[in-house]
Amino acid sequence: MATKQTIWPLEPHTAAKHQLLAQYLDAWFPILASFNKRIVFLDGFAGPGVYEGGEPGSPTIALSRLLDHPNFAKMHGTTFDFVFNEQNVHRFQSLKTQVAQIQSGRNPWPSNVRIQTVNQSFTTLGERMLTGLEGKPLPPTFAFIDPFGFKDAPLDLIQRLVKFRRIELFIYFPYNNVNRFSTAETLADPHLKALFGTDEFKNAPKGGAGSRKQFLHDLYQRQLHDVCGFDYVQSFEMVNADNHTGYFLFFCTRDLTGFDRMKTAMWKVDPAGGRRFTDVLAGQTVLFQEDVDTSPLRAELLAHFAGQTVSIKEVTDFVVGKTPFISSHVKRKTLAPMQADGLIECPGQKTRGQYPDGTLIRFPDA
Missing domain, CATH: 1.10.10 (Arc Repressor Mutant, subunit A)
Known part of the structure; x- marks a missing residue:
């Protein structure tokens, strides 16, 4: 996807990512609403809100999983704050249009659902949120951080945003881009150091694609665990139509129940192992699905x-x-x-x- 495009086609691995998000939010919203007066959904890279074929983007998916939830009426005592951020001005205008259409289609709009659309860099938004807290903790928050490339989600900022215990993180790790630059002395080095929070990426094996991939994967997972303080971190690999790993999604939480819920969503997307989706097999019908090998x-x-x-x-x-x-x-x-x-x-x-x-x-x- 060219970074200058405003709207682009929905690829199978993106649809799989959205499936993970939707299935998890189906469980997350009612569980959190049962004992919290306010919860937050943060989409740091919300995009245009729609795809070329009219398919919904992550902001629409998040809103619909709440508003169409069979138990939504029972959640009236909780305020839901949705923060949709998109830096690109053209995508932001599309995002605002999509959000407006959703709101106009529901009359009256539920008073306990509030939406804020923001046109800033994620770094600016994150720093502004931290400043606004004035030392107070964030309310329970699901942070969906899905940037283009590796320059816009520094680990230091992530660590400061998620230091509060009731924060969950679903974050994109751009393996394909990281792999391309991680062992060469390039202008990308400062960005990679910011991404990982260390320069250990330079120690990735230069030969052997599998060992190199595992090293970079494990390093990022370790940093999410050790630096960001998450008790539980699980990755999900996305393989493109060329049969190469494009990226990993990392789900991070400090709650074992939430961890089980996301892993369950991953097993639904990948019934064979709960770890991987490939565009190569997208749309193919599995005629004989064997039971899980335990x-x-x-x-x-x-x-x-x-x-x-x-x-x-x-x-x-x-x-x-x-x-x-x-x-x-x-x-x-x-x-x-x-x-x-x-x-x-x-x-x-x-x-x-x-x-x-x-x-x-x-x-x-x-």
């Missing part, structure tokens, strides 16, 4: 909990927080077959193969 999870549980008796909660928290799998993979897909095979015992269990809260699971010695 044999790696079985082996990991046996190794990690060897010789221990632990609660079902401890097992589920480990699976969600420390493995690629999700909570729905734990009981029926993993523990029940393990119990049937005699690999685990459940002292005091009322019904074999069922694991309600409080269930204890005894793992054999290694």
Whole structure:
């Protein structure tokens, strides 16, 4: 996509990204609204709000997931602030038009939904938000940071914005661009250092595409964890029509339930592993979708909990927080077959193969 275009065609990987966003917001809005009087959705690079074929952009998707949510009426006690920022003036005008159309199409507009469209650089917006807080914490916020390239989302700014515990981050990591410049002494070096918050990107292996990609991926993930202070960080790889990795999306949170919800959305987009979408296979029908292979999870549980008796909660928290799998993979897909095979015992269990809260699971010695 040429950076000077105002509106462009919707590519399959972008549609997949929007699917992840939509599915997560379906859960995030009602959960946060149940115990918060105000929550914020921040779209730092909102774009024009629409695609060439009329498909909705991320601002429209975010608004529709709230306004069309079956439980929206029950969320009347929460104020929802949407901040849509777009620096490019032509895209910003398109964005304002799209937002106006959404608002005019709903009469009366709900008083607890407020929209602010901003025409600034993301850096300017972020600094202005931090100044306006005057030391107070941000309310619970979902920050969607999806820039063009690698020059506009410095880690230092991200770290200061997300330092408050109830902030979640969904951020674009432009692997293809980073890979191109990361080991050459170029004018891009200061931007890459700002992106990573370190100059360790220069240590990326020069040979071997796989090891190089893994190094850069792991470095950015580590910085999101260590510097930005997120307990849980999960990536999702987007592969373009040339079968090359274009970018990664990183979801970052300090809440295990939210982490499980986003990973669940990722497994819906990629039923084979929850980690990757490729344009090459976009639109193809899978005739025979095999069930999730949880044999790696079985082996990991046996190794990690060897010789221990632990609660079902401890097992589920480990699976969600420390493995690629999700909570729905734990009981029926993993523990029940393990119990049937005699690999685990459940002292005091009322019904074999069922694991309600409080269930204890005894793992054999290694």
